[in-house]
Amino acid sequence: MSHLARRWRHRTPRAVLLVVLAVALTGLAGPVEAAAPVTVAVTPVVDEGRAVTVTVRCSARSACSGTTALSLAGVGSERLRWKVAAKKSRTLRWVLTPAQYRTFAARTSGARLTATVRTTRPGTVTVTKRVTLRKAAAPVQVSLPTTVDANRRVGVSVACVARTTCSGSAVLTLAGVGTTRLAVDVAAQRTTSYTWTLTPAQHAALEAAEGGLTLTARVTTLRPHRVTVTRSGTLRTPSAQVSTDLERAEIGADHLLTVPLTCASATGCAGTLTLLASGTPKITAGYTLSRGPGSVTFEVPHAVAMNLTTAWDTGFALLVSESAPHPFRTTRPLALRLSERALSVAYAQRNWVPNSQGGDYDTCPATLHASYETVGPDGKVYPTWHPARVVDPATGQLCTFGHEHGADPTTSDIYGWVADWYAPADLRPSEPRGLPFGYVSEQLDHWIMHGGEGHSMRHEDNAGHKVFVANNVKMIDADKNWLYLPGTTTKVECDYLIKAHQGSWSADATANNAHELLFAVKCNDGTAMITSTLGKFGNSNELNPNCDPTQTVATVGSTLPPGQGGRRLIPTAACIEAWATGSNAQEWALYEVWEGHNTITTSDGAQLASFDPWFGVRDPSRYYDPAKSTATANGISRPIDLAWRTTSPATTFPWSEAITAGAHDWVSPDSPFNGAKRDFYLNQLQLTDPGTPGDVVFTTPYGDQASATRFEGSIPQYVHPGGVLGTVRLATQKFDTNADWGKNNGVHAPN
Template sequence: MQLHITPNLVQAQTTRQPPPANAKLSSAYGMWTPSQFDTCPKSLHDTYWVYGPDDTVYPTWHPSSDVNPATGQTCTYGHEHGRNPAESRLASWTVPFGYVNEEFARTNSGKTRHEDHVGHKIEFKNDVTVGLPGGGTGPVCQILTKLHQGTHSADAFTNNMHELFYYVSCNNGVQMRWRGMHLFGAAGGFEGTCEGFHNVGTFTPDTSPTLENESLRRIPDKGCLTEAIEQAKQQPYYASDAYYSNYREDWSTGFRHGLYKNGDQYLDHWGQVGFDKGYTKLFNIDSGAYFKVMGPSRYFEPTKPNNLGRRIDMCFIPELAALQGDCINVNNLIKQGIPVTWDHPRSPFKGTYRTVHFDWVTISNNTSNEKWYSNAAGTVIRPQPDASQGITIEQIISRTPFAMYYFGNRESDFNGRGVHAPN
């Protein structure tokens, strides 16, 4: 597969091209359009693409700002996708945004799950001398993840299905390349940071299952606002502590997939409670990774349209306006005549500061087969594809009796020129 991206923007404006006229385009390709704050043309944005495994064109990573070849001037896209995968040692393993969404739609009778473009976020670590259970070090490994992690819309209040890519490769031959729709907690609800579980309502697609897989999305809710205001009234010195610690999002993957056999019967393992691991194991993969976002633009507020409370509105509450640095800066800008709305580039609440806890990865494959095929959610896995059962996504699990490696964390603020919510 050819990766149609380059980190060199000067070179990019002369070498990047749109897809061939006869290329098959995915539903995800061309989804983004500029907002009032974005200065790059849509046509330039759509020159960042890759072929997916299905020989279909998908969008992929691009920088937050670019050089417009029509003017020679720097322009902005208004959103970012994390780290540039071209700088990863796994750059040849392409990152087609929306590929699993597309496969899900093809094999599920029109039950679509098309996620927005801006939520796709990439993180990786190169040349990690991994830790081993009980101490010591193991081989040198590469890891790359891509999660659709929107922190701006009402979508994640109800939809638990989000596209996750998980790539690992080590110099001793251990490899994993997994693409799927990961299921974060219960469909139709989410775990509030301050108030516990919220059962919100309908979700898309309406066939999305709820799996007991140790995963969840923890999103700030109204209780966090109440707590921040109360602390500001009673203990102003500590108000910022509650304000900043509560207003983050945690997406815990509980990433686990495996295939076992009982005689001739296949048994799929996705971390469900009560699964009997005494069956004959073919392969098993799991990880303790989770993804944290600081400064999201939203919180859950059931009195607002679509349950969307905008965090920037907190800066106009008297008890908070003069206590938090972010709010002080926002109000100073407004006093200067700059209308800082929730989606303005000068708003500090856009979810660009993220931490990925790669933590540990376990890979075990006791067969001679390295290629497996799964449905979109990874709840059905077989040695051969079967489109009639939705089993179409190729997964790579190296022949490895057992490996458990620790990768640690990585964090960064990906804020860039012109970036704003939704991001």
């Protein structure tokens, strides 16, 4: 060691040597970047208090201090000083001025914020964070009640739509009555109800306020950010949610009383209905209703019914005891008397009964089905449309009829007009209006007995009556051009309400061509028509295979008159083998279409009306099978059986659904073949002014021999041509292409 080195060693402090050594090592290893002693987080919203929030966390072992420079693009900037203890966090807030906030809020896509954090302790380090700021969205949704409950409680629901807990406070104010303050703490993605119980005096003030009082809820959240949500609505004391317009009712031989009810609550209604005689309860039935119309049917006790006469007895009342949506009781006077109406064949003999064709799937009683009735033009009682699944008043539970009648006729824009047409002149206010099923068949019997010799009676099953509705149909001519009202740009539109009997489960349609048809139409050019006939679909004792409509298959057994056009395209065994099995299998193998051709004509053959609707069935539960036919009977087979046969089974849709469900018979609800997937076509509509009073003519049940004078067994038909339609050839239009009236409602073959 040199003399100089020894002197340096003895005279140089050790600290200096360490510094020199560190410098030397630094020179060897390159520069070392100091780790940032802080982390920075920016809340990506500007809260309701106009605040921009930045959180600084000190990760060092000693306190951190420094400055934060905030710059909001196009809005302004701010500089904040801070000091944070070791391992702690501090939240910094920059409150925008009103002018700055207005500038920021005008930017729908937000604004870019740059946060530059510079530490002075424990070292000098700069950390930059950039985010896009937007206005804070409300983290909660508030729902108010419309009524106070029976215990004077007002319930307010607060839903936290944020991903973290929502907390804050709620101020509830009932105008002119009082205010209460509640703490709010709702878990993320959850809803909590908060209750304000009014004092007796407050509740009395609410009861006295006609029309209710304004309830205001002001919910202010502090977490996840500060936002105030205000909701207002009218609060009332409870009112009746169930009503009935029944004032008088006739009791028939079955002693059944059906009470129409209407539920006004969006959440549904539940409770009981009690028949009172001189103030004494006689029978009670429960009800559960969705919003809208419904009914309760119960059997009047024999001891009550035996004292009724054909004169009105006003000693009765209906007590409606509501339990939901809130307790309420109302009493309505009721007059009862014995019915004088005769029962039609369709009602008394052809009405539906459970499981009449095998199986044990129907859960509604026959008496409930019979309660769906209407009075026809002849004053007799007829079955009418009903849902496929209803609440049984006797049990309060849903039950099924196993069949359906298509579209709800009340959804037709012309339902009221048509229902009034079929109502008898002496219809009482308490009696129902509707579409009478089997009315034409009833008149056919009468006509045959009074001059219609040589014709056969024709009564069809209840389930086959199907309703079709088409509102606001824009009319198109045969060249696909819109039709307009003369001198305007308004298109010609028509409303149709149709009821056709289309059974697709038995051999009936393989030979019989005449099926009951109600056809009503009303258009904005003045065209209007309501007809009831035995509509003809081709000739009797023949059908056309759906896979080859040009061919005709002879059948047997019908005594109905020949048709005047149209046809019945029905699947045959040959069509099934060609279309449902093997490489050519397709879903439409069973599709059958009944093409109608119907007229209203005078005795000398003059045509007053011509109309030809078509009706399609995509899933019939039978097809014509000549191998099962005899010289006196037409044989049919069941499509479902193709899925189970060992040779060339049908495995494509919809047979694949049946296979998945497991082996079952043709009447099972598991079968995809129930005749409920139906569509219909509208074609020509030719009308001529009949020149009769009120545009009404009277015809035979087949629509001929039209006369201005009523005769025995005749049916009134209304024919009124409009200003555009009448002679124009129209294009064919198809409706209900994807309709399935038997989905999830217990419908099964026979339907």
